[in-house]
Amino acid sequence: MMNYTIEPAVESHYIGLHRAIDIVAREKKYLAFTQAPPLEQSLEFYRMLRRLGAPHFVVLKEGEIVGWVDVSPHMGESRAHIGILGIALLPSARHKGLGARLMQAAMDTSWEKGLSRIELHVRADNINAKALYERFGFEIEGILRRGSLIDGQYHDVYVMALLR
Numbered sequence: 001m002m003n004y005t006i007e008p009a010v011e012s013h014y015i016g017l018h019r020a021i022d023i024v025a026r027e028k029k030y031l032a033f034t035q036a037p038p039l040e041q042s043l044e045f046y047r048m049l050r051r052l053g054a055p056h057f058v059v060l061k062e063g064e065i066v067g068w069v070d071v072s073p074h075m076g077e078s079r080a081h082i083g084i085l086g087i088a089l090l091p092s093a094r095h096k097g098l099g100a101r102l103m104q105a106a107m108d109t110s111w112e113k114g115l116s117r118i119e120l121h122v123r124a125d126n127i128n129a130k131a132l133y134e135r136f137g138f139e140i141e142g143i144l145r146r147g148s149l150i151d152g153q154y155h156d157v158y159v160m161a162l163l164r
C-alpha cells in the first residue's frame with residue numbers, strides 16, 4: 001500500500017485522470033460512459049469541480065493516476081446541499097482497500113463543505129461497489145429499472161444515499 005498516494009486533484013492530474021476514466025469506461029460494467037467523454041469536456045468538468053471546491057481526489061502510483069473520487073454538485077439552490085459521488089480504480093488497484101480510503105476522503109470533505117446528502121447510482125450487479133457503499137452507511141432508496149442499457153443488455157440501477 002505504501003506506493004499508493006491519495007491527493008486532491010489538480011490541473012497536472014487531469015490528462016491522466018481522463019485516461020483512467022477511459023480505461024474503466026471501456027470495461028462497460030461500471031460507469032455510465034462506455035468511453036471517456038471528449039478531453040475538452042472532461043477538462044471543463046474537472047475545472048468546474050475545482051472552482052467550486054468540490055471534493056475531488058486521485059490515487060497515484062509512481063506518478064500514474066490509478067483511481068479517483070469526486071462529489072459533484074446538482075444544479076439549483078434547492079439541491080445545493082447534495083453531492084453526487086463517482087468513484088473508480090483501475091483493475092490493478094482494486095481490492096487493496098483504496099476504495100475505502102477514497103470514500104473516507106470524499107465523505108470527510110463533503111461534510112466539511114456543509115453538504116448533508118451524498119447520493120449515487122450503482123448498477124445492481126456491481127456487488128463490490130454496493131458493498132463498499134453499504135459499509136459506509138449508504139442505503140438503497142430505490143431502483144431504476146432498466147436504468148442502464150449497454151450492448152443491448154439492460155441492468156437495473158440502485159439509487160443510494162447517505163445523509164448527515
Ligand SMILES: CC(C)(COP(=O)(O)OP(=O)(O)OC[C@H]1O[C@@H](n2cnc3c(N)ncnc32)[C@H](O)[C@@H]1OP(=O)(O)O)[C@@H](O)C(=O)NCCC(=O)NCCS
Nearest residue numbers: 030087088089094095096097098099100121122128129132
Ligand atoms: C468500487 C471500487 C472503487 C471499490 O474499491 P476497492 O478498493 O476494490 O474496495 P474496498 O476498499 O472496499 O476493498 C474491496 C476488497 O479488498 C479487500 N481489502 C480491503 N483492504 C485491503 C487491504 N489493505 N489489502 C488487501 N485487501 C484489502 C476487502 O476486504 C475487499 O475484499 P472482498 O472484495 O473480497 O470483500 C472498485 O472495485 C472499482 O473501481 N470498481 C470499478 C469501478 C466502479 O465500480 N465504480 C463505482 C461505480 S458506481
